[in-house]
Amino acid sequence: YMRKRSEFGRPCNFSDWPAQVTLDIPPDPSLASDFILRSPVDSSVQHTSEMAAHEVNTERMEVESRGINHVEGGWPKDINPQEKEHTARFRKKVEKEENYVNTIEHLSTLMEHYVRQNNTINIYEEYFEEEEMVELEDESPCAKTINILRDPNVIKRMATHISWNPNISEKLAVAYSNLQFQHSTRNMSFDSYIWDLENPNNPELSLTPSSPLVCLEYNPKDNNILVGGCYNGQITYWDIRKGELPVEVSTVEVSHRDPVYGAIWLQSKTGTDCFSASTDGQVLWWDIRKLSEPTEKMILDISGNEVLKNALGAATLEFEPTLPTKFMVGTEQGIVIACNRKAKTPQEKITGTYTGHIGPIYTLTRNPFYPKIFLTVGGWAARIWSEEIKESPIMCTKNHLSYLMDGCWSTMKPAVFFTAKSDGTLDVWDFLFKQKEPTLSVKVCNESLYSLCLQDTGSVIACGSELGTITLLQISSGLCTLQRNEKNSANAMFERETRREKVLEARYRERRLKERAQ
Helix, strand or coil: CCCCHHHCCCCCCCCCCCCCCCCCCCCCHHHHHHCCCCCCCCCCCCCCCCCCCCCCCCCCCCCCCCCCCCCCCCCCCCCCCCCHHHHHHHHHHHHHCHHHHHHHHHHHHHHHHHHHHHHHCCCCCCCCHHHCCCCCCCCCCCEEEEEEECCCCCCCCEEEEEEECCCCCCEEEEEEECCCCCCCCCCCCCCEEEEECCCCCCCCEEECCCCCEEEEEECCCCCCEEEEEECCCCEEEEEHHHCCCCCEECCHHHCCCCCEEEEEECCCCCCCEEEEEECCCEEEEEECCECCCCCEEEECCCCCCCCHHHCCCEEEEECCCCCCCEEEEEECCCEEEEEECCCCCHHHHEEEEEECCCCCEEEEEECCCCCCEEEEEECCEEEEEECCCCCCCCEECCCCCCCEEEEEECCCCCCEEEEEECCCEEEEEECCCCCCCCCEEEECCCCCEEEEEECCCCCEEEEEECCCCEEEEEECHHHCCCCCCHHHHHHHHHHHHHHHHHHHHHHHHHHHHHHHHC
């Protein structure tokens, strides 16, 4: 830094002045070799006033990482513990010795004494259980928008299906397609996307199918693999490690004839099995390692004749992993079909039907706490059913002015569920507290909501709209925290309503018998 001699001792004259770079020292890579890493770095802090100088010379403790390889020990040198025959022969020999028996008897009395001593007092006993449950009744229910993901294309498409990554809660896959008949334009994109919530402006990965995706699901065993159902009826699967193009696509001849509205992974050892349903009236089972043909086929003909032209079109599909042979299908005709995959005859495969909706059933989902209870959404209302009663639902919401498009159960509270409406409103229902009106209604957007998907934690819900916008809402803790005795209360409510419907059903049958007799 240089300065003229005439400026030495010059009086300061302060004034406002813009910032100036007095000196700029650029980095010099050649100096990197002179850099010495100091290890370890010692620093001392003294909080008391220093009365005198003290010095202590201590030995430095050097630490290094070491691994230990554990092998099975205790065997004599002449016996190889890897050989089962040798070890079994040695065990038999030792067990016959008198010394062995005496030692075991002596040790067993000691061990029994200590086991009894341990069991005398439960060291993990909770003395203040009641204080653990936080009472959240004072908080009013609410939901706030935490993120918005927009379809990056100029020509917008519906967000037809949403699937959260089973392992990474920050990622979700969204299927985009235009389901309005003959409304697709020539320049409309076929792509669907995987989004990372940390970068909501641009999708993390584009999935490019041969036809727009109607549904898209993550594999619960491997979050790098996704299965998709296309608008033209084909089944595709992606391995995101291999890029945006599908690994394999089912052949058109053996695929569905209509859009695939449901594709669900099955519980299997390989994790490669899935099944799909479409409005063409077929349910097809697939192994993604060989999509050239389905492994099994079923036609949704409720008469049991398996005639395709009489089959009911599937609009939604439901599968509960705890009931591996059972699945349910919601149809365009408003009928729920309960099926058993392992039945031998076509008549036995359809175990029952539930009739209650006027129009198509858009959603069919089992309660995560009570699998016998399931929710259907379609027309102007949502209905709750029990597997035991096929004639009528046990509970239902009021009829809304606008159409209901989707719905799902809460993963945290047994009596809470969500519904999406065509006026852009998300309704949150808690049937334990209020059944005539929703506990919370949120106006998410001006266009129609089309799809819903709740995160496993139960606190974040993704809502897909007609223009392809995904709105992420944070649900207030009162609607996603399990209260004391809530499970028992919900179970009692569902059982009470089931019994009530059974009584009404019996009376109705009696009345019909009397009318016939007259």
